[in-house]
Amino acid sequence: MTIEFTSEERRVCDLIDRRADFLLDDLKRHVNTPTGPGGSAGIETSRAVFTERMKKLGANASLVDGQPRPDWLRGGASDGVPPTAVLERLRPDMRKVLIAGHLDTVHPIDSSFRELTISDDGNTALGPGCVDMKGGLVIAACALECLEEAGAKASWTFMLNADEETGSYHSESALREQAVLHDFGLALEPALPGGELAIERMGSGQFMIEAIGRSSHVGRDFRGGVSAVTALARAISAVGEMADPTKEDSYIMSIGPVQGGSATNAVPDHAAAWGNARYPNASIADNMGRALDALTTPNQSCEGHSAAVIIRRSFNRPAKPLTPATESLALEARGVAEALGQQLPFASTGGVCDGNILQDAGLPTIDTLGVRGGGLHTPTEWIELASLVERCKLLAVLISRLSGRS
Numbered sequence: 001m002t003i004e005f006t007s008e009e010r011r012v013c014d015l016i017d018r019r020a021d022f023l024l025d026d027l028k029r030h031v032n033t034p035t036g037p038g039g040s041a042g043i044e045t046s047r048a049v050f051t052e053r054m055k056k057l058g059a060n061a062s063l064v065d066g067q068p069r070p071d072w073l074r075g076g077a078s079d080g081v082p083p084t085a086v087l088e089r090l091r092p093d094m095r096k097v098l099i100a101g102h103l104d105t106v107h108p109i110d111s112s113f114r115e116l117t118i119s120d121d122g123n124t125a126l127g128p129g130c131v132d133m134k135g136g137l138v139i140a141a142c143a144l145e146c147l148e149e150a151g152a153k154a155s156w157t158f159m160l161n162a163d164e165e166t167g168s169y170h171s172e173s174a175l176r177e178q179a180v181l182h183d184f185g186l187a188l189e190p191a192l193p194g195g196e197l198a199i200e201r202m203g204s205g206q207f208m209i210e211a212i213g214r215s216s217h218v219g220r221d222f223r224g225g226v227s228a229v230t231a232l233a234r235a236i237s238a239v240g241e242m243a244d245p246t247k248e249d250s251y252i253m254s255i256g257p258v259q260g261g262s263a264t265n266a267v268p269d270h271a272a273a274w275g276n277a278r279y280p281n282a283s284i285a286d287n288m289g290r291a292l293d294a295l296t297t298p299n300q301s302c303e304g305h306s307a308a309v310i311i312r313r314s315f316n317r318p319a320k321p322l323t324p325a326t327e328s329l330a331l332e333a334r335g336v337a338e339a340l341g342q343q344l345p346f347a348s349t350g351g352v353c354d355g356n357i358l359q360d361a362g363l364p365t366i367d368t369l370g371v372r373g374g375g376l377h378t379p380t381e382w383i384e385l386a387s388l389v390e391r392c393k394l395l396a397v398l399i400s401r402l403s404g405r406s
Contacts, residue, residue, distance in 0.1 A: 008152035066170030102164030105129035136188030136370030143396035185365030205315030225267025231307035325364035
């Protein structure tokens with residue numbers, strides 16, 4: 001697809017070129033603001049900064065209260081339920097673009113991995129959340145500002161949630177509410193390892209296996225005890241036999257962490273394991289759910305000599321298949337990229353994001369429009385610095401194009 005840039009879009013790209021140093025400084029500012037587990041203060045700071053910038057563009061700002069999440073899930077916020085910011089600059093005569101970003105990272109605020117460090121050659125940088133997804137947030141804010149400054153009209157809503165890394169339980173209802181009000185969805189997840197745009201994703205769910213036994217002294221009354229750890233081990237083994245990763249239509253089940261017992265000389269009366277599941281479609285998700293549920297034992301009171309096994313599960317992120325509407329949106333993004341002299345190959349991934357939720361709610365969505373880099377969720381997370389300007393241009397022109405699309 002070949003496109004001809006409008007004069008406004010050319011001005012946008014020129015403005016972004018001139019903001020290269022600003023983009024790097026802004027990335028450093030946000031990476032150096034910790035927003036990982038325990039970082040509610042940093043999340044509030046970053047949210048406030050982006051909110052004020054969008055309000056200067058004429059956006060209406062509101063906070064949507066978060067919803068509770070299942071109490072058995074691991075990895076939730078320990079310092080409250082974060083709200084979701086909805087920053088709206090919609091025009092009645094244009095198509096509506098929903099831009100979704102998340103403020104949270106996986107890096108604990110007390111980690112030694114705390115700041116953006118630029119490489120000696122200036123081509124890359126390391127830092128917590130630099131690519132997932134503070135780089136995406138930074139380029140989105142700059143793109144919207146440059147569109148406004150260049151006089152290139154656009155119609156958009158910029159959403160900022162703070163629990164994507166833990167499943168978007170608090171923000172899912174807000175995402176779904178906004179999805180039905182818009183025409184196109186763009187999520188700011190980082191590009192795939194080769195710079196690809198993800199055009200389809202697996203779904204994701206979480207589960208917990210809990211075993212309840214009866215405690216006793218190992219030496220004096222071993223036969224009187226019922227080991228919850230042994231029961232849990234059997235259930236974990238059964239889960240391991242369920243999935244065949246070599247099959248294209250199979251699903252993935254990964255278990256960890258695991259807890260059980262408190263002393264080696266006591267039969268453990270409680271054990272638990274948490275797991276993550278990935279599935280390519282709703283039908284396979286249903287099959288997986290039934291297989292997990294079948295591990296439940298009817299003996300919930302641990303009578304006789306059998307431990308109780310309880311299954312809890314939440315498959316809250318549906319798979320994101322390639323649809324004609326999503327493909328059309330991806331091809332439009334590729335056309336803009338090629339006109340900018342960039343490559344935008346397509347790929348599928350087992351990763352999940354808020355794009356899964358938006359598309360399931362009926363909104364055609366592409367979701368790896370953020371910066372390029374790698375090492376996501378590790379202490380070697382890195383960003384290709386040239387992608388700040390390149391992806392900012394791509395995002396800005398795409399938003400402009402989609403807003404005016406008939």
